[in-house]
Amino acid sequence: MHLDLLFIQKFAPMYAKAAVITVQLACTGIVMAILTGLLVSIVRYRKIPVLSQLFFAYVQLFRNTPLLVQLFFLYFGLPKLGIHISGPACAIAGLTLLGGSYMAEAFRAGLSSVSKSQIEAAEALGFSHMQIMRYVIVPQALAVSIPPLCANVIFLIKETSVFSVVALSDLVYVAKDLIGLYYKTDEALLLLVISYLIILLPVSLLASLLERRIRYAGFGNTGIV
Amino acid sequence: MQDLGIRVLFEGENGIRLLLGLLVTIKLSVITIIASCILGTIMGMLMTLRHPAVHFITRIYLEFIRIMPQLVLLFIAYFGLTRAAGINLSGFTAAVIVFILWGTAEMGDLVRSALISIPRNQYESGAALGFSKIQLYRFIILPQALRRLIPPAMNLATRMIMTTSLVVLIGVVEMLKVGQQIIEANRYTAPTAALWIYGAIFFLYFFSCWPLTLAANCLEKRWKE
Numbered sequence: 035m036h037l038d039l040l041f042i043q044k045f046a047p048m049y050a051k052a053a054v055i056t057v058q059l060a061c062t063g064i065v066m067a068i069l070t071g072l073l074v075s076i077v078r079y080r081k082i083p084v085l086s087q088l089f090f091a092y093v094q095l096f097r098n099t100p101l102l103v104q105l106f107f108l109y110f111g112l113p114k115l116g117i118h119i120s121g122p123a124c125a126i127a128g129l130t131l132l133g134g135s136y137m138a139e140a141f142r143a144g145l146s147s148v149s150k151s152q153i154e155a156a157e158a159l160g161f162s163h164m165q166i167m168r169y170v171i172v173p174q175a176l177a178v179s180i181p182p183l184c185a186n187v188i189f190l191i192k193e194t195s196v197f198s199v200v201a202l203s204d205l206v207y208v209a210k211d212l213i214g215l216y217y218k219t220d221e222a223l224l225l226l227v228i229s230y231l232i233i234l235l236p237v238s239l240l241a242s243l244l245e246r247r248i249r250y251a252g253f254g255n256t257g258i259v
Numbered sequence: 260m261q262d263l264g265i266r267v268l269f270e271g272e273n274g275i276r277l278l279l280g281l282l283v284t285i286k287l288s289v290i291t292i293i294a295s296c297i298l299g300t301i302m303g304m305l306m307t308l309r310h311p312a313v314h315f316i317t318r319i320y321l322e323f324i325r326i327m328p329q330l331v332l333l334f335i336a337y338f339g340l341t342r343a344a345g346i347n348l349s350g351f352t353a354a355v356i357v358f359i360l361w362g363t364a365e366m367g368d369l370v371r372s373a374l375i376s377i378p379r380n381q382y383e384s385g386a387a388l389g390f391s392k393i394q395l396y397r398f399i400i401l402p403q404a405l406r407r408l409i410p411p412a413m414n415l416a417t418r419m420i421m422t423t424s425l426v427v428l429i430g431v432v433e434m435l436k437v438g439q440q441i442i443e444a445n446r447y448t449a450p451t452a453a454l455w456i457y458g459a460i461f462f463l464y465f466f467s468c469w470p471l472t473l474a475a476n477c478l479e480k481r482w483k484e
Contacts, residue, residue: 098417098468099461100424106435107457110442114454188326195328196425206330219342223335227327234326 041221045212049229052208057233059122059202060191063129067190068183070130071137078138079145089138096135102196104128109200121200128200129190136186144179145171180248184241191234205229267445267452268459276441277456280434281463287354287433288420295362295419296412302363303370317367324364330425332357337429350431358419365415373408374400406482413475417468424464434460 074089096104109124119127148171156166198207209226213219268274306317324332336353340346348356377400385395427435438456445452 094469094472095465098421098472099464100421102424102427103435103457103461103464106438107454107461111454111457114451192326192328195330196428199428206328206334209334213338219338223331223339226331226334230327230331238322238326 037224038218038221041216041218042225045208045222046225048208048212049205049225052203052205053229053233055202056191056194056197056204059125059129059197059204060194063126063133063194064187064190066126066130067133067137067186070134071139071141074134074138075141075145078142092131093135093138096131097139101128101132101193102199104132105196105200121197121202124200125194125197125202129193132193133186133190136189137183140179140182140186141175143182144175144177147178148174177248181245184244188234188237188241191237195230265455267441267449268455270445273441276437277434277459277463280432280437281467283351283431283433284420284423285467287351287358287423287426287431288416290355291358291362291423292416292419294359295366295415298359298363299366300370302367303374306367306371307374321364321368324361329357329361329422330428332361333425333429350426350429353429354423354426354431358423361422362415362419365418366412369408369411369415373404376407377403410475410479410482413471413478417471417475420468420471421464434463 074093077085077089080086105124105128108119108128109121112119152170152174153166156170161169194204195206197204198210203211205226209222212222216222268277302317305313306321308314333354336357337348337350340353341348381399381403382395385399390399423433424435427433438460442452442456
């Protein structure tokens with residue numbers, strides 16, 4: 035395999051630009067997904083009528099369908115109803131909807147890991163609603179939620195690789211374009227792999243560091259391990 | 260206008276063609292899920308060996324496969340391998356290879372964590388009670404390990420089914436591609452077809468994956484104790 039270094043040098047900036055787009059969309063989508071997940075999990079935890087059932091349906095629907103199909107529906111299907119959404123907006127909406135359903139499950143696992151008796155005990159001790167949240171539920175729920183949360187963040191960044199179908203010039207789009215134009219398949223794919231490694235390796239390392247710390251926090255508590 | 264669009268679904272052989280597309284998706288999923296289960300079990304057992312070389316190799320393999328978006332892996336197999344090794348892989352074969360590699364990695368990790376989650380004293384008390392090695396695994400270790408393995412393995416299977424939607428991007432004719440063809444063919448007679456076709460595909464994916472998710476949740480709850 036002979037790699038054309040000049041080619042790599044010439045087109046690396048294109049990948050850098052595409053990587054920036056990918057990261058921007060991923061960050062926006064992930065933040066919105068976390069917010070959506072929080073909202074959904076709190077509504078479900080509080081068992082607010084109607085909304086709770088609605089959100090349950092939403093979580094099931096979007097956890098069990100691929101992002102690619104969701105994007106096709108949003109980008110090509112909805113305009114037929116007169117709802118036109120731009121490519122980037124579609125990408126973020128898709129990532130938010132998909133991610134929200136995954137994040138909601140992560141938060142739900144955390145919330146449901148705190149036993150009722152602890153909350154009752156806190157109430158008996160005269161803790162206010164906010165205090166129970168702040169000192170009893172959140173610290174324990176977070177320890178359970180963070181590992182799946184990290185896994186979801188990595189999953190969502192990987193999912194951004196399908197954004198080229200809504201006409202966004204992301205990393206995959208650039209690679210495919212270069213393969214089609216110059217037949218430099220090896221170089222184009224190598225740059226693609228390296229770009230994703232540069233984006234995902236730090237996130238993955240950070241996630242495992244965080245998880246290790248959390249695991250120490252959980253030691254001695256059989257409910258969490 | 261809307262009734263025009265939905266008519267496309269039931270017109271001629273459109274519905275059947277869509278279902279045949281689903282069959283390709285299911286075929287790909289079933290082949291790769293079964294192969295991944297077998298190879299993943301072997302890999303998981305290898306990972307529990309305390310051999311430094313085996314540990315190193317499996318770790319690198321797992322981390323690389325996990326961190327790369329599946330679409331990138333598909334591109335490497337479909338465009339890269341074809342050129343580098345001079346073999347002509349069909350999109351379907353490339354997809355089978357990639358999904359087995361990915362499924363094996365993920366399944367291997369699940370098997371590994373299920374095996375190491377059984378506390379040492381279970382092995383030791385079994386041995387102390389005079390169980391033979393086979394009896395020990397048959398009656399003590401496997402029943403416990405399987406209960407921890409099956410629900411996440413089923414979730415992995417749903418993820419694999421959803422991820423097979425990506426193969427449309429390397430030219431495999433499956434449900435999404437058939438959907439596109441139907442939409443193209445009816446562009447003038449039924450302009451709103453995209454909404455209905457992509458909507459139908461969305462729900463076909465949903466009903467393929469949802470039962471598995473429900474069953475996994477149900478088993479997880481039942482086996483919690």
